[in-house]
Amino acid sequence: MAGSVLIVDDETVVIKSCERILAPEGYSVQGATRAREAMDMIKKVDFDLIITDLKMPEVDGIELIRWIRKNNPGSGIVVITGYPSQESIKDSLELGIIDYLPKPFSPQLLIDVTEKAFTAIKATSGKERPEAEEDIETKLKDIMEVIEKYKTKPGALIPVLQKVQGVVGYLPPAVQRIIAKELNLPVSEVHAVVSFYSFFTMKPKGKHNVRVCLGTACYVKRAAEILDKVKEYLGIDEGGITEDKKFSLETVRCLGACGLAPVVVVDHDIYGSVDPVKVSETIKQYT
Ligand code: FES
Known part of the structure; x- marks a missing residue:
């Protein structure tokens, strides 16, 4: 469930x-x-x-x-x-x-x-990934530099979130708390903005992000099989990231390219009419 x-x-x-x-x-x-x-x-x-x-x-x-x-x-x-x-x-x-x-x-x-x-x-349930703490420790100086630069400007929250996401790669709750404290905003407000806009992410992404479309047009053309093959090849589940942080895997519902179904996107590269048997070869190009 x-x-x-x-x-x-x-x-x-x-x-x-x-x-x-x-x-x-x-x-x-x-x-x-x-x-x-x-x-x-x-x-x-x-x-x-x-x-x-x-x-x-x-x-x-x-x-x-x-x-x-x-x-x-x-x-x-x-x-x-x-x-x-x-x-x-x-x-x-x-x-x-x-x-x-x-x-x-x-x-x-x-x-x-x-x-x-x-x-x-x-x-936010307290089960933050331990890596999150590591990511923050090593990048705290850069995070603070971004905040200092925008702190006094009106409407600083969104540019700060964008820049900090650029530095850390994602916006885990611990980073949201730092931003809220430094910008003197309630954590709930920062969290609401991060959740609201799809370009912010609370999950770490790999160097290459693989997205498998599970929208209806793709689903009827064996997208579930493609997803299984990608999971098997990368050894991770959806929402996961490989140990070497090279790949992360997401599923999406319609990428607006149904004519190309089934569709897989790696970073900004769109692959259409993907064959479940050959999908691992497509991903292999990025190793
Ligand atoms: S359903 Fe996959 S691109 Fe539209």
């Missing part, structure tokens, strides 16, 4: 469609139409992720998030919002939400946001 998710929304149809979309992805999904009902469920079940509407009758989403932060701080939170006011989003960010889903949202967006939220939950 990919993880447990609680959907809190006063519209039953939203809960039902989230269940329909997330259950086939391997998530265990439950729903609550009221915040109080959600609180009762959270007291009994330790949900990994809670996706909640902000606007609800009786107890609203912000109050529910405050309650979760106090009573079940380990759960990740994503908010569903129709017309987000600056205030409600600001409050939610202060409370450490991972991301938000603007209503109405597509099935793919729900899947992507949920996946991203689970990556963030794992990364």
Whole structure:
């Protein structure tokens, strides 16, 4: 099972469609139409992720998030919002939400946001890779130089994150904490920005990043077989990195090149009509 998710929304149809979309992805999904009902469920079940509407009758989403932060701080939170006011989003960010889903949202967006939220939950659950500490120690001077350069400029957060990612290669939670402290921002705000933009990554990448597309057009053309072959060749799972840090492996859902399906991308090189038997030869070129 990919993880447990609680959907809190006063519209039953939203809960039902989230269940329909997330259950086939391997998530265990439950729903609550009221915040109080959600609180009762959270007291009994330790949900990994809670996706909640902000606007609800009786107890609203912000109050529910405050309650979760106090009573079940380990759960990740994503908010569903129709017309987000600056205030409600600001409050939610202060409370450490991972991301938000603007209503109405597509099935793919729900899947992507949920996946991203689970990556963030794992990364902040105290099980940081030991290498992360090493990466930071050796690069701390460079990280501080970047921060010093941008510190006094308005809107420094995004350029600092970009430059620091360039230095470290990724943005693990420990690096996010340093940036938050030095820029005088809440860690939740830094974390929300890193989770929100797809060009930021919390996972280390190898010198060469291999992406196997598992979107529908590629899937029907044996993409799962291709993925298995790549895993076998590199000796790593998806999301993993080889011991020599030469390769990392990711899966993606549609690279927008369905006409070339099945597609594999290595760094910025796109390979179409990939043959599962020959995919290892393609990767071998990068060794
Ligand atoms: S499904 Fe693979 S590129 Fe579109």
